Amino acid sequence: MLAQLITLNNLTSESINISKPLFKLGRDPTNDKQFTNNKISSFHLQIEYKESQFTILDNSSNGTFINGKRIGKGNQVIIQNGDNIHILPIDRVQPNEIIGFEFLIDNKIKDSRSNSDQIQSINHNKSQIISQQNKQIDELADELLCNICNEYLFEAVTINPCNHYFCGACLSKWLEKQQQNDCPNCRTIIKSIMIARMMNNLVEIWLKSNPSQNKKNSLMSKDNLIYQNPNYYLNFQEEQAKKQQKDISDEYLSNDDNFDDNNPHLQFNPIIIPNNAFLFQAQPIQICKSCNGQVWKQYQCTDNQVHIGCSSCGRLMPKRLLNEDENEQLQMMCCICKVYDCKFYYGDCNKANLNKLMLVKDIRDLVQIPLNFINNVEYIRIINHLQGKQHSTIFDFMLEHYINKGDFYFQQNKSTFNFPLQDINVKITPNTPICWQCHRKLINFIIFRYVQCWKYDEALFSSPDCFYGINCRTQHRNQYHADKYNHVCEQTKFN
Template identity: 20%
Template sequence: MAELESKADSHLQETQDATLTRNSPALSLKRSASPTCEDQDPRKRFKDSEESMDNQCTEQGGSKSQLADEIAQELECGCCSELLYKPVMVSPCQHIFCGSCCLLWIRNGGTNCPACRASSTTAAPSRPLQLVIDVLLRNAPHKARSVREREQADEIYKSGTIMRFPSPREVSPEPNVNISTEYARPCPHCSPNNVYGWSCPIPIPDPTVDLEHAWHIDDGFPTGHVQCGNCETFLALRAPSTTKCDFCKTHFCGIGVPSRCSAAPISLQQPHGFTDISDLIQSSDVYECFNSNTIEVEIMLDYITTQGLSPRHIYRDIVKHILEQPRQFQPLIEMDLFTISHVAAESDSSATPHTICRSCACEIFIWGLKDWWIRERRKGFLEESVMNRKDCPEGSGCVMQTEFDHAREFNHIEGKPVESEISSACSTPPNQTTETITELGSTEGDRTSSTASESAPVCG
């Protein structure tokens, strides 16, 4: 009986020990709650969880934007410093540029890579780069080039075109800075085998080769040579390309800048500084012809624009009118309108001029511009509002014509016929010409004054 009770007690003790073992925290498979969670409200825990997720998304967005910026920076064109558009890769250096930028570089004479200046052969489209750019723009559309920029680039470069760099030009020889400026240099015709087909009978010695016989500048011009009136290099007087202005007696080489280094027939010359109407607008001499009356100048400029005239056309009209006068250009020569330079004037100043330089053509243009405008007004092509303005009692000598309101209300251009004065002045003997011109107020010093522009003998 005692043994049975002992076994029962032993079994009960084992059962209790097993129960305690299962309920022990150290051996339980269920994780116990953290101490912080036990003391925290469930709603607060949910809010903190949301903030954590937002911060994580923000960090991911920031890193994405930073990545796009870094990629865009790596894909900048070496010419325009913007995101590549239709990229091309230069061989063999492999620098990358926009197709349009690279093509403009080649058109402007580029023979090597715009970035490293290394010798280059071709610039070909890069498909891998274009794919990367497409991916970048899908994720960062704001980095795309503007529509206008893309349109301009498309007009220049056609996608898929392979460009070839031209061969480099020969390097210019280094200038010899050690050559003294005290000696005259040979003219283009001094070399016996020059490309111009004519050689100087007495060439100028080259100071770099024969310094002992070199011509010193202090000794004047070398024999048979003078300086060009435009480029100021020495020229041969007897060379076929040499021309001389019959007004200022200046010689021109015809080689340096052919269109400028030459004296042309009078009616074919281009007045210096007057190519189109914009030159008339910017010229202070034009306004001085009209006594600074800007209203009259504006009326004339509007007329010139409407009629499609150029300064050269006006110059030819002035020359044509001068040639119709009895003494032609002689009154202008006698009033010292043209500055004699470079070479002393020949003794026969009454010889009929045939050629003229650009500077002297400009003098004739300015001298005859106002009288040309008076003759044009008489043709009746102006608006009635302009022609019907009241004549100012003071005429072209009015001191108020520089005021806007007064100049707009009154006419200060005298339109009365002056043909009798023209014939009288142009037929005056040479010894009386200066006096006649002075009385009419058309000397060189005051030809821009009011009386000079209106009453001078209209020989131009």
């Protein structure tokens, strides 16, 4: 026996044992339980046990009621242990004509359902934990990139004191080529370089879930001088000071024609460095091109002009408060983060090859839809929409229809970003300067606006918008919600 219908009125029916997965009630003799009341339909209802739950299908004309609520003809609902089922409306029949039952599930079935629910709950919790872990790793993806090669970190190292991360081989090459021992990212003087084991572990976890991104190269291991001699780089500033002091001494001695190391009267005074500072090779200071009475690009610095260093080479530039049109013309700073760079302004930056500042029209070949863009559903929709075309197709479309016409704006606010540090609304044109750090943010926003342009012309993007849009948290933990709603949209509801 699976369940029982305990009668609520012995005058109209006795209690009924349900021993079949599909149990029918009605006036027709073929039903499992036959009633003779003319108000009952030939096939009035059926109770079905499937996948550890009971459902009731109403096929009657006069109605079937669960706890006083009518089901409705053709509708099927789940019934629970202890529910009251009435075959006819109580308010339209006499008390002695009421046909009602209390639905009771057999104890064995209840125990089985309880175990099943526990198993489902455990599996659900496991999937949630795995999903949450993958989500957290996905959110870290941008933090696992080397700022020199823009690939995922390989044999990662970290710089002290700024704590920026790079590939060991990339930083080794950087230090060989540069005259100054500074961080490639922020220009802080490097005190020490250490192996970043924790970052290596995070990259390894990320690559397990994204094996296609694995670009390990044996040549990079050979070029990684930091891993080959970690103790030297652990005391990098001190070792460099010793090396440079030795180089200076060697150069002095080799150029002195009167030097005789057998002369007992020859003495050397030690080099005294104030405040125990380390000795570094002097670098020529490149002054601002608008100072000392000079005019550069129709601008001359005043006596109290504020200056700022180029983010690539450190050369001084006048710090000017420019509007969007002026910055587009002079191309002094990134349109988003406002970091200054002399690459375009002076035109002769000695570290222009770092590409720390670019023009928007030049980022076309860098366009790549991030894996799981917004969420996995939206990412698949965009990929299916492109039908094998290059991702740069998106940039070409937006460039032709919006950016070239001056109709595209990068907008950072609470509707388009999660917890933005500041609101930004800046016009983007082909000649707008953008820095390396911000170009990925701009590309993602271009993809975001591209999908919105196709919402009413592409069936893939026609789902109803979620109130919380791109910032929705439910989309990452509820697959049904992610499938049902469009999240490539702005947040319109705020709690």
